[in-house]
Amino acid sequence: MQIDPLGNWRRTHYTTQIKPELDGTEVIIFGWIKEIRELGGIRFLIIQDREGNVQVTVPRKKVNKQVLEKSEALQTQYSVGVKGTVKKTTMTPRGVEIIPNEIRIISTAQHPLPLDPTGKTSAEIDVRLDARVLDLSREENIALFKIEHATLNALREFLTEKGFIEIHTPRIIATATEGGAALFPVNYFEQQAYLAQSPQLYKEQLTLSFEKVFEIGPFFRAEESHTKRHLSEFISIDIEQAFVNEEDVMHLLEELIFHVCQTVKEKCEKELTVLKHQVEVPKLPFKRFTYDEILKELAKEDVEVQWGEDIPTPAYRALGKLHPYFYFITHWPAKAKPFYIKLRDNNPALTEGFDLMWHWTEIASGGTRVHDKEVLVRRLQEQGLNPESFKYHLKVFDYGIPPHAGWAVGFERLVMMLTGVENIREVVLFPRDRSRLTP
RNA sequence: GCCUUGGUAGUAUAGUCCGGUCUAGUAUAAGCGGCUGUCGCCCGCUGGACCCGGGUUCAAAUCCCGGCCAAGGCGCCA
Numbered sequence: 001m002q003i004d005p006l007g008n009w010r011r012t013h014y015t016t017q018i019k020p021e022l023d024g025t026e027v028i029i030f031g032w033i034k035e036i037r038e039l040g041g042i043r044f045l046i047i048q049d050r051e052g053n054v055q056v057t058v059p060r061k062k063v064n065k066q067v068l069e070k071s072e073a074l075q076t077q078y079s080v081g082v083k084g085t086v087k088k089t090t091m092t093p094r095g096v097e098i099i100p101n102e103i104r105i106i107s108t109a110q111h112p113l114p115l116d117p118t119g120k121t122s123a124e125i126d127v128r129l130d131a132r133v134l135d136l137s138r139e140e141n142i143a144l145f146k147i148e149h150a151t152l153n154a155l156r157e158f159l160t161e162k163g164f165i166e167i168h169t170p171r172i173i174a175t176a177t178e179g180g181a182a183l184f185p186v187n188y189f190e191q192q193a194y195l196a197q198s199p200q201l202y203k204e205q206l207t208l209s210f211e212k213v214f215e216i217g218p219f220f221r222a223e224e225s226h227t228k229r230h231l232s233e234f235i236s237i238d239i240e241q242a243f244v245n246e247e248d249v250m251h252l253l254e255e256l257i258f259h260v261c262q263t264v265k266e267k268c269e270k271e272l273t274v275l276k277h278q279v280e281v282p283k284l285p286f287k288r289f290t291y292d293e294i295l296k297e298l299a300k301e302d303v304e305v306q307w308g309e310d311i312p313t314p315a316y317r318a319l320g321k322l323h324p325y326f327y328f329i330t331h332w333p334a335k336a337k338p339f340y341i342k343l344r345d346n347n348p349a350l351t352e353g354f355d356l357m358w359h360w361t362e363i364a365s366g367g368t369r370v371h372d373k374e375v376l377v378r379r380l381q382e383q384g385l386n387p388e389s390f391k392y393h394l395k396v397f398d399y400g401i402p403p404h405a406g407w408a409v410g411f412e413r414l415v416m417m418l419t420g421v422e423n424i425r426e427v428v429l430f431p432r433d434r435s436r437l438t439p
Numbered sequence: 440g441c442c443u444u445g446g447u448a449g450u451a452u453a454g455u456c457c458g459g460u461c462u463a464g465u466a467u468a469a470g471c472g473g474c475u476g477u478c479g480c481c482c483g484c485u486g487g488a489c490c491c492g493g494g495u496u497c498a499a500a501u502c503c504c505g506g507c508c509a510a511g512g513c514g515c516c517a
Contacts, residue, residue, distance in 0.1 A: 041475035059475065076468085091476055111469055112449035112487090120479060121451045121467045126509055181516055198517090223516050224440055230516065313513070355517095362517060410517050435509080 004104035015054035023088040070103035077109035143271035154263040169202035182222035195220035203240040233432040240406035277420035290331040320360025339379040342368040366407025373397035
């Protein structure tokens, strides 16, 4: 197969910009052959680019020899450039087609492809992830990741508007930041290091200088999880703010969720249609339930949870049926929250920590933090952690650390909510989980 | 890590319970041919598969054992 050079051809229009008003105009489009419908005397080519697709019509007896030969050599997934004349027509759904004057085959594809290029036969997630780049070229996936892009923009726009400064904390760390989740070890020259599980301690420290900070970035958990909502590498949206408490950051969080839902609903109408999904803009304020209230509700559903323990997944599923929307769970017991979460002044058995739930999935978690060094040391010990391992963190508390609060949102889980996708691996370009390290 | 289910052409599936006309069916993708208005085009033809190893049996895709792989659930965790 002779490959044509790109040469001096440059795209004049995306496929979606080909409109009936351009009737008679010569255009150059680039894209991939998604379908070929051959009717003998006439051949229809569906060319897809990242914006959509358009039909190129090749009437055998009316086109030149070059076009005829090239169109006969085409196979699905070939990358092509088409220079042609836009023709207004009533015979396509879009009301336009392109009659080619010249076709360049820029890149070929080896058949059989690992996935059905037309998408008529859908493949399983494992097969799709093995051929991920090809999978990502499906219009559903392009739509999905455009929504992710819009979500990220909306997040940054909102937090920046609220006066937060974007930061980047280290991914390579010396010790476990907060206990809890397992870490991936890394060889750091002659030292043992780990991949960060969260920016928690760093972002808290930075409230001393920048007061209001946020970070959007990947973190790593070496957990054995095998579920539709866990990854070994995931994106966390973290904020931390000085001189505020739990209530303030919960308010900020619900406003952020509202803003993101509204923005995506407005700006991604086309993408949501492709995904056959609707974003519901939630009503403010979100409902708030205390841990005790949740336990009582669960008891009514015959789901018993030992007071002080975390809520097990089946119990969350039951909760999701009772509350199919966003809601906060507050007043968590001290035992169920990490050492840096502040205990309530009037009842030290409870914390000023909260979770944001969407149906049965935990979307975010946060709270007021401990900013008293002595309390922090005591809390570390109570949770079986060695204060010596946290000496660099604790030192910062001698420099005038302000009272502060913050939260972290699981970005992929937020995107799942926005797109209606049920497997977290679908919303990650190249997901990492317990058994997947490639591609 | 534990539990459950599964592994059949490139993809998705039927067949597996109850072993034998299974020479393994179908759809889609691919190749060839036909067709001038398709839009999941249509029609005809062609090629393409039982995860690996062992066992039981006259006979194994099918039953048994071991392994590998996957999906999902649980725990962990966000």
